[in-house]
Amino acid sequence: MISLLINNQIVNKHIRDARSLIATQDPNAVSAAIGVLDGVLALSPRLEAALELKARSLLFLRRFREVADMLQEYIPSYRVCSAATGDESSSSLSSSGSGRVVWESREGAKLLPKCEDGDGGSRCFSILDIKRKVIAGIHRACDREGQWRYLILGQACCHLGLLEDAMILLQTGRRLASASSRRQSTSHSDDTFTFSPFLPPFPSTNPKTNTNPMTSSLHPSKPPSFFSESASTLLPHIKLLLRRRAAATSALDAGHPNEAARHFSKILETRRGTPHPFATSCLIGRAAAYRAAGRVAESIADCNRALALDPTSIPALLTRADLLESVRCLTDCLRDLDHLKLLYDTIIRDRKLPGPVWRPLNGEIRYRDVPSSLRALTARINGIRQRFAAGEGNNVDYYKLIGVRRGCSRSELERANLVLLLRHKPEKAGAFVDKLDFSDEDLDVDAVRDQARMSALILYRMLQKGYSCIMATVVEDEVVEKKRAVAPPVYQGVFCRDMAAVGSMLSRAISVKYEGLTC
Known part of the structure; x- marks a missing residue:
């Protein structure tokens, strides 16, 4: 004691x-x-x-990963995923999944243990009623104490790119706060979003403006108004991003890749910072849209950006390898496939998928599918090496890379090349980093910029080489056409002379001998 x-x-x-x-x-x-x-x-x-x-x-301190590690059992998608797959916690359920996943996580995941409130409508004086009221008050206090999990974890999930989970957590916290406020005062409506003085306001996560008091629990008389303002701006932003991504996915499924790319671009170019894990998935989606539209260079550039943000992104590596193989750039394709093989070997060695356990991989890969994928990848690498040994590696399809037809004119080639070179300048390749919200304190932003510039430089030189090769062909065609226009019409002249000779012969009188026929 x-x-x-x-x-x-x-x-x-x-x-x-x-x-x-x-x-x-x-x-x-x-x-x-x-x-x-x-x-x-x-x-x-x-x-x-x-x-x-x-x-x-x-x-x-913006250590969002540690918040998620600390409270991972309260992340809705993680709980549903763990319940559905047991040991395979990285199954096809993801925070960036469809609306069905969100609905299942709303209905199936019990975020915090809650008990029903006591019924105060009894008119009889009973010990059981008093006991029920006391227990209900205790449970209400527990719910009030547990609200901070929803609020803190919701904002951490937003910065980590788990937007569906963040939306569910923040909306649940808002409903609990409104219910708590209505229990304390009947003057609050359903739309009022304020918190009881027992719950301290949410701390600011902006390193430049950390003026938010974290110690309102020491001063409960302060009005807890910051989180209401923060959630009022955070929730609409989350919903806007999710709506735009849903519109982009629907457009891509409906066969409108340009419309899908436009929606993904709106997400990536928003004024408010987009969480970089969510931006990585949007870059991969826009790369798929550009690929469906036949814009190979733009698709490769988006894969480069996604891999600069996440070098272990399996979808980005697969997409870029497929694109490079489609234009017969076998050397770079083999490099990406070898990198992918190393990732598969690491997964088998460590017996777990890359990344934290609370971040599902959106059905990208499942652990039980890794051995078969590795065997198929090994066979593919061997086939590409045989093609490279046969001499196919030097025959790059620059027409498909630049996006011009064979036999194009000089003006078409110059126009396409100018657009691509202006869009993929290496010095501008790291500009997209400034529009993202980086939540990982271990991620070096300067290293991301350098990797993006290096990948953009490789693509830029490939485009320049393609322009030079195609322009040489165009110049040769122009020279042949010019010689053809200047040369004398040989065949036409001979034909005309022959016709003139025949005409003169027809105009001549033919001498005929008339001889008498004698019997």
Whole structure:
């Protein structure tokens, strides 16, 4: 008993120290507070106050991955995926899945344990009614304490690109907050989005404007208005991105690739930063749209951007390898396929799919399909190497790469080349990085820019070489045509002279001998 009291005193002291460090809003102090809270959680792993303070501190420092690792069992798609596949936690269910997945995650995933409120309509005085009311009050307090999981995890999922999960979590947190407010005051309508003073406001995740107080739990008299403003702007942005991606996917399925590419471009060029994992999937989708439209260079460029953001993206590697093989650029195709083979070997060696367990791969690959995919990939690599040894590697189809027909004119070639060179300049290749929201603190943004520039430079040189080869052919055709126009009409002249001779012969009088016939 004495040791329990001592532990409680130590825990309370550490909690007070952590709150004091958090109150400074200094990143170094907040990091120190996380260390203090880790010590508290070592003594009391389920202490709600310590868990909440640690989650808010991680969110303040933009360490979204650690928030997701800490609360991964509350991510809807992860819970549904784990329940559906058991050990294969990386099955076809994804946060970027269809509306059916969202509906299943809404209906099937119990995010937090909730109990029904007690019924206060009884008129009889009974011990059972009093007990029911007391238990209902306890459960309401538990629900109020658990609201922070929805709110913190919802914003972390948004920055990590799990937009469906973020939308479900934030909407659930909003409904719980509204219900809690209505229980406290009947003057609030369903549309009112405010939080009780027991729930501290949401910390700012913008490193440039970290002016949001994280310590309103120490000062409950402050009006908790920040999260209502944050969620009011975050939720519409999430819904807008999801609607545009759904429109792009529908257009691509309906056979309108240019319309799909336009919708994907709106997502990637939005003024508000797009989470970079979500942007990676949109780049892969736009590459598929460009490929369906026959725009090979644009499709390769989007695959380059996606691989700069995520070098282990299997769909991007497969798409770029297919595109390079379609234009008979076998050297670069073999490089991508070898990289893909290394990824498959790593998956088999580690016995897990790449990435964290709470991020499903949208049906891109399942662990049980890796051995068969590896065998097919090995056979494909051997076939391409045989083609390369036969001399096909030097016969690149530059017409398909640039997007012009065979026998095109000089003006058509120059127009297509000018558009491609202006669009794929290496010095502008890293500009898309500035429009993204990077949530991974381990990801080097400068390295992403450098990789994007290097890939763009390779594509740029390939386009220049293709332009030179096609222009040489066009010049040869023009020279032949010019010689044909200048040369004398040999065959026509001979024919005309023959006709003149025949005409003169017809105009001559033919001498006829008349001889008498004698019997």
